[in-house]
Amino acid sequence: MTIEIKTAVRQFIAENVLLGVHQTKIEDSTPLVSGGLIDSIGMIGLVAFLEAHFKVEFDPREINVHNLDTLQQIEDLIRKKLAGREAGAASGGQPIR
Amino acid sequence: MNVRIASAAYAVPPDGEAVKAVLERERDRVQATLAPLSPQARQKAAEGLGLTRVRVCGAQQPYDLVREAAATAIADAGITGPDINLILDYSTFPGENSRSLSLAHKLSVDLGAETSMNLSFKAGGCGALHLAIKTALGWMSTDKSIQTALLVTGDTAPPGNRSLLPVTVQGDAGSAVILRREGVKATEGPLLLGVEAMTLGHLHDAIALIKTNGHLEIQVDALRMENEVMPIYYLNLYRLVQKVLEACSLSLNDVDHFIYSNISRRDRDGFRRMVGLPEGGLSEGGLALTPMAEYGHTFASDLVINYVHLRREGRIRPGQLLLFASAGIGFTWGVTLARA
Numbered sequence: 476m477t478i479e480i481k482t483a484v485r486q487f488i489a490e491n492v493l494l495g496v497h498q499t500k501i502e503d504s505t506p507l508v509s510g511g512l513i514d515s516i517g518m519i520g521l522v523a524f525l526e527a528h529f530k531v532e533f534d535p536r537e538i539n540v541h542n543l544d545t546l547q548q549i550e551d552l553i554r555k556k557l558a559g560r561e562a563g564a565a566s567g568g569q570p571i572r
Numbered sequence: 573m574n575v576r577i578a579s580a581a582y583a584v585p586p587d588g589e590a591v592k593a594v595l596e597r598e599r600d601r602v603q604a605t606l607a608p609l610s611p612q613a614r615q616k617a618a619e620g621l622g623l624t625r626v627r628v629c630g631a632q633q634p635y636d637l638v639r640e641a642a643a644t645a646i647a648d649a650g651i652t653g654p655d656i657n658l659i660l661d662y663s664t665f666p667g668e669n670s671r672s673l674s675l676a677h678k679l680s681v682d683l684g685a686e687t688s689m690n691l692s693f694k695a696g697g698c699g700a701l702h703l704a705i706k707t708a709l710g711w712m713s714t715d716k717s718i719q720t721a722l723l724v725t726g727d728t729a730p731p732g733n734r735s736l737l738p739v740t741v742q743g744d745a746g747s748a749v750i751l752r753r754e755g756v757k758a759t760e761g762p763l764l765l766g767v768e769a770m771t772l773g774h775l776h777d778a779i780a781l782i783k784t785n786g787h788l789e790i791q792v793d794a795l796r797m798e799n800e801v802m803p804i805y806y807l808n809l810y811r812l813v814q815k816v817l818e819a820c821s822l823s824l825n826d827v828d829h830f831i832y833s834n835i836s837r838r839d840r841d842g843f844r845r846m847v848g849l850p851e852g853g854l855s856e857g858g859l860a861l862t863p864m865a866e867y868g869h870t871f872a873s874d875l876v877i878n879y880v881h882l883r884r885e886g887r888i889r890p891g892q893l894l895l896f897a898s899a900g901i902g903f904t905w906g907v908t909l910a911r912a
Contacts, residue, residue: 508803515806516845522807535770535811540803 480529480550487524492517503547508540518543525549531556573713574754576761577910578651578720581644582747582877583637584627584867591623591741591868594734602735608795609738617738617794622837626734626743626868634667634726635675637746639682642724645748646683650757651720653684656750658711658721661692662704664871664901665727665742665781665790675726689718697779698833698898699769700725700872701749702906706767708751721751727871730788736779738794740835743868747876762894762910766816770808775801775903801903806846809899812907813847817895820909824848828892829882833874833899834864843897874898888912 485501492513507513513521521543526532531553542552595602606614629637638661646653661676674692679685689711696703701723708721726746734742752759778796782789817823824847832843844851863881870877875896882888889912896908 509799513803515802515804515842518803518807519810519846535772535804535808536774538804538807540799543803 480553481546483528484521484525484546484549487528488513488521491520491524501546504545506544507546508544510544525553529553529557531560573709575709575712575751575764576754576759577764578750578752578759578761579645579648580747580749580876580880580883581641581648582745582870582873582880583640583644584743584745584870585629585632585637587628587630588625589628589734590625591621594626594741595737598732598735601732602737605735605792605794606737609798613738613794613798616838620836620838620841621737621741622840622864623741623834623868624865626741627745627870628734629667629728629744634663634665634728634744634746635678637744638663638675638724638726638748639679639746641726641746641748642679642683642722645722645750649720649750649752649759649761651750651752654687655720656680656683656685656688656722657718658689658708659683659685659691660704660708660721660723661690661725662694662696662700662723662872663692663725663727664694664697664700665729667726667728675724679722679724683722685722688722695771696769696872696902696904696906697900698835698869698871698874699900699902699904699906701875701896701898702767702769702908703904704872705749705751705764705908706769709764709767712751712753719753719756723749723751725872727873730781730790733788733790736790736792738797739779739792740839740869743870745867745870745873745877747870747873749876762888762912765820765909765911767906767908768812768816769904769906770812771902771904772808773902778903779901805899806842808905809843809897809907810846812905813895813897816907816909822893822909826893827895829888829894831875831878831882831894831896834867834869834878835874836869837864840864871900872898 659676676690680688704723728744729742892912894910899905
């Protein structure tokens with residue numbers, strides 16, 4: 476199954492973080508955090524969404540501007556965590572962190 | 573093991589200085605620090621400060637402030653020096669005269685607490701109170717002879733280093749908190765329900781203490797603060813708040829008083845948004861009236877100052893839930909929950 480990560484995140488950001496007031500088109504490489512579209516408070520909602528929607532957990536060290544600044548980076552991180560989960564499940568391992 | 577905040581007190585030096593004068597005097601340093609930021613970020617840092625004056629040590633040293641605060645806290649708790657079994661000094665900037673020595677050891681002698689265990693650590697900045705509480709609880713839980721703990725911090729900016737823009741401007745203060753095991757005599761005060769803290773070591777040099785020309789200087793990496801610390805600042809604080817509340821089967825709606833730092837107006841506004849309070853809610857809607865205008869930012873003493881003011885104003889009623897939260901150098905985040 477292909478998970479449309481960027482689509483889901485883009486929609487969440489547009490509806491919840493930017494509250495529909497921004498007309499900015501969010502490209503895959505649009506800098507969300509360093510570009511000022513998502514502030515520190517917005518990060519709370521974004522990370523909560525990612526954890527709930529994709530059923531992953533982030534370690535505090537993983538949550539940084541290098542991993543979550545663009546849709547592409549977010550997708551890469553989520554895919555990495557999902558792949559880890561599948562590998563963990565195959566070996567009867569722990570939930571993904 | 574139940575432990576209560578038996579008392580808390582603070583002391584500030586009588587002399588003050590206008591923040592405007594501080595920034596003018598340290599203009600070159602401020603400009604160099606803020607240079608890597610965008611014009612908008614520089615403007616935001618200055619406009620969002622919301623500090624007008626800070627108290628500054630003259631003849632007094634942070635130790636003198638700590639001793640004064642400790643004496644007040646001891647009197648308020650209805651105990652004497654020999655009752656203290658543990659002294660924990662968590663000062664971040666205890667002054668050039670005492671930077672290599674623990675304030676706790678001298679304090680034990682001056683307070684007559686000569687049998688106390690004396691400890692000192694230097695980590696956490698504004699978030700250090702939670703580290704101190706958690707450390708004290710650890711000692712108390714593993715050593716039944718430790719009934720009463722005195723936690724102190726005294727901080728002063730190194731000369732010429734009051735500006736920590738784009739974050740804040742530092743004032744000087746000392747403070748003391750007495751924790752007491754429940755059941756020891758008639759111990760009163762808020763019952764500690766939980767303490768959580770976290771650190772991220774890779775951000776240790778976002779605000780660093782370096783030695784230049786034989787003097788300590790605080791170096792703020794403004795770009796790292798903006799790009800690496802601030803995006804996760806409230807997120808980590810929020811996650812700790814949720815963690816400590818959930819462990820007690822409580823939620824944000826149960827909190828009666830949020831006790832937060834006086835770093836800046838911008839920062840207090842961020843915290844207000846984080847916990848979902850309406851605009852102006854952190855200073856008016858049943859929450860701590862900040863003495864920010866009177867003392868400025870005083871590192872970890874901020875929380876003690878704000879707590880003491882709430883008590884003085886009679887705003888803390890029995891049964892109310894208090895949530896202390898702060899974050900600082902390290903980088904360090906901490907949250908403490910207590911029931912009055």
